[in-house]
Amino acid sequence: xxxxxxxxxxxxxxxxxxxxxxxxxxxxxxxxxxxxxxxxxxxxxxxxxxxxxxxxxxxxxxxxxxxxxxxxxxxxxxxxxxxxxxxxxxxxxxxxxxxxxxxxxxxxxxxxxxxxxxxxxxxxxxxxxxxxxxxxxxxxxxxxxxxxxxxxxxxxxxxxxxxxxxxxxxxxxxxxxxxxxxxxxxxxxxxxxxxxxxxxxxxxxxxxxxxxxxxxxxxxxxxxxxxxxxxxxxxxxxxxxxxxxxxxxxxxxxxxxxxxxxxxxxxxxxxxxx
Amino acid sequence: xxxxxxxxxxxxxxxxxxxxxxxxxxxxxxxxxxxxxxxxxxxxxxxxxxxxxxxxxxxxxxxxxxxxxxxxxxxxxxxxxxxxxxxxxxxxxxxxxxxxxxxxxxxxxxxxxxxxxxxxxxxxxxxxxxxxxxxxxxxxxxxxxxxxxxxxxxxxxxxxxxxxxxxxxxxxxxxxxxxxxxxxxxxxxxxxxxxxxxxxxxxxxxxxxxxxxxxxxxxxxxxxxxxxxxxxxxxxxxxxxxxxxxxxxxxxxxxxx
Numbered sequence: 140x141x142x143x144x145x146x147x148x149x150x151x152x153x154x155x156x157x158x159x160x161x162x163x164x165x166x167x168x169x170x171x172x173x174x175x176x177x178x179x180x181x182x183x184x185x186x187x188x189x190x191x192x193x194x195x196x197x198x199x200x201x202x203x204x205x206x207x208x209x210x211x212x213x214x215x216x217x218x219x220x221x222x223x224x225x226x227x228x229x230x231x232x233x234x235x236x237x238x239x240x241x242x243x244x245x246x247x248x249x250x251x252x253x254x255x256x257x258x259x260x261x262x263x264x265x266x267x268x269x270x271x272x273x274x275x276x277x278x279x280x281x282x283x284x285x286x287x288x289x290x291x292x293x294x295x296x297x298x299x300x301x302x303x304x305x306x307x308x309x310x311x312x313x314x315x316x317x318x319x320x321x322x323x324x325x326x327x328x329x330x331x332x333x334x335x336x337x338x339x340x341x342x343x344x345x346x347x348x349x350x351x352x353x354x355x356x357x358x359x360x361x362x363x364x365x366x367x368x369x370x371x372x373x374x375x376x377x378x379x380x381x382x383x384x385x386x387x388x389x390x391x392x393x394x395x396x397x398x399x400x401x402x403x404x405x406x407x408x409x410x411x412x413x
Numbered sequence: 414x415x416x417x418x419x420x421x422x423x424x425x426x427x428x429x430x431x432x433x434x435x436x437x438x439x440x441x442x443x444x445x446x447x448x449x450x451x452x453x454x455x456x457x458x459x460x461x462x463x464x465x466x467x468x469x470x471x472x473x474x475x476x477x478x479x480x481x482x483x484x485x486x487x488x489x490x491x492x493x494x495x496x497x498x499x500x501x502x503x504x505x506x507x508x509x510x511x512x513x514x515x516x517x518x519x520x521x522x523x524x525x526x527x528x529x530x531x532x533x534x535x536x537x538x539x540x541x542x543x544x545x546x547x548x549x550x551x552x553x554x555x556x557x558x559x560x561x562x563x564x565x566x567x568x569x570x571x572x573x574x575x576x577x578x579x580x581x582x583x584x585x586x587x588x589x590x591x592x593x594x595x596x597x598x599x600x601x602x603x604x605x606x607x608x609x610x611x612x613x614x615x616x617x618x619x620x621x622x623x624x625x626x627x628x629x630x631x632x633x634x635x636x637x638x639x640x641x642x643x644x645x646x647x648x649x650x651x652x653x654x655x656x657x658x659x660x661x662x663x664x665x666x667x668x669x670x
Binding site for chain 2: 174176288289290291292293295296298299300302303304305306307308309310350353354355356357358359
C-alpha cells in the first residue's frame with residue numbers, strides 16, 4: 140500500500156484530523172501546565188479520568204462524554220481542596236490520583252462481560268476515532284481556544300506571578316479552577332489519541348521544547364501545538380512502519396525528538412562557549 | 414491625611430499568631446521602612462494592606478476604604494526571588510502585567526498601554542531593556558523591572574517587599590537611585606530585614622515582630638531593637654551607627670554602596 144492509498148482511507152483521515160485537533164488543545168493547555176508547574180497535578184487528573192471510563196462502562200453509557208463530566212468534576216474538587224491546603228497539594232493529588240484509578244478498576248471489575256476495549260483508554264487508539272468523537276474534540280478545542288484568547292492577559296499575569304495578579308484585581312481563584320477544568324477536558328480529548336497513561340508526555344514535551352524558541356506565552360502555545368502535531372504525525376507514521384500501537388509510537392517518537400533536540404542544542408551551547 | 418490606617422489589627426496563620434494589636438498610621442508623601450527579623454510578620458503586614466489577607470481582628474483602611482478597593486492607586490513590588498526564571502515574557506510584557514484587571518480582554522495589548530509601559534521603564538531608567546527576556550536579566554535589573562511594573566498605573570502608594578534581597582551592591586545602588594528619583598508626592602512603604610537601609614530620605618522606621626513599635630524619623634530606637642532581637646546589654650553601638658543616616662557596613666560585614 141502506498142502512502143497515497145493510506146491517506147485515502149477514512150480511518151487514516153480521521154486520525155489526521157484528530158491529531159490536529161488534539162495538538163491545538165495540547166499546545167495551549169500544555170504551555171499553561173508547564174509555566175504554572177502543574178505537571179504532577181495534570182498527571183493526577185489524567186489518572187483520575189480512569190474513574191470516568193469505569194463509570195461509563197459500568198453504566199453502559201458513551202465513554203468520552205461521561206469521562207469528560209467525571210474528570211471535570213474531579214479536577215474542580217482537587218482545585219477546591221488544594222486552594223485551602225496549598226502545603227498538602229502533593230498529598231491530595233496522590234490521593235485523588237489513586238482513588239480515581241481504583242474506582243474505575245472496581246467498576247470495570249463488577250461489570251459483567253469481558254472488557255476488550257479497556258487498553259484503548261490506557262494507551263490510546265487514534266485509528267479508531269469516529270466522527271462523533273471528532274465533533275466532541277472540535278467542541279473542546281473551540282472552548283479552550285475561546286477562553287485562552289479571551290482571558291489571555293489574566294492567564295499571563297496569573298501564570299507569571301499569582302500573588303501580584305491578585306493585587307491587580309484579577310480573579311486568581313476562578314482562573315485556577317478554569318485552568319484545571321481545561322486540563323481535565325484536554326486529558327479526556329487525548330485519551331483517544333495517546334491514552335490516559337501517556338497523556339502527560341504529550342502535554343509536557345512540546346511546551347518544554349517550545350520554551351526554548353519563544354519569547355511570549357502565546358508564542359509558546361503556538362509552537363507547542365506545532366511540536367505536538369509533528370509528534371502525532373511522525374508517531375502515526377512510525378506506528379504504521381513498525382506495526383506498533385499508535386499511542387506508544389507517538390510518545391516514543393516525541394521522546395526521541397525531544398532528546399535529539401535537547402542534546403544537540405546542549406552540544407551547540409558548549410561549542411559556542413568553548 | 415493618612416494613606417494607610419490600621420487599628421487594633423491581629424492576624425493568625427494556622428492558629429499561629431503572626432501579628433497582634435497593630436496600630437499604624439502612614440501619612441501621604443512619607444517614606445516608611447518596616448524592619449524586623451525574618452518571620453516577624455513584615456510581609457504579612459504588607460499583604461493585609463494589599464487586601465491579600467483579612468485581619469482576624471481590627472480594621473485596615475487604605476485611602477479610607479477596604480484594602481483591595483483601588484488597585485490602580487497602589488503599586489506593589491514583591492520579592493523577586495519567587496518568580497519563575499524561565500518564563501517566556503519580555504520586560505515590556507512583565508511591565509504590562511501591572512495594569513489592573515478591567516474591561517479589556519484578548520491576547521494583544523493596546524498602543525496606549527504599551528506607551529504607559531515604556532514610560533514606566535523610562536522612569537526606572539531601564540527603557541533599553543524593554544525587548545529583552547525577563548529571565549535573562551540580572552537580579553538588580555529584574556528588581557527594577559518589577560518596580561516599573563508597579564509604576565505603570567502611576568500609583569500614589571508604592572509597597573516594596575525586600576527590594577534588596579540577593580542584589581549585588583551595584584544593583585542596590587541603582588535601586589536606591591530609582592527609589593529616590595520617584596518624587597516625594599509618592600507614599601513609599603518598604604519592608605526590609607536589613608537595618609542598614611535607613612537614610613535621610615526615610616521619614617519613619619517601624620519595627621515589627623508580632624507587635625509593632627514605631628518611632629519618629631529614620632532612627633531605630635532601643636525599644637525597636639529589643640522588640641526585634643530581645644533585650645541586650647546596653648552599650649551596643651548599633652543605634653548610633655544608624656542614627657547618622659549614612660549606610661554603614663555592619664550587618665555580617667557585607668559591603669554596601
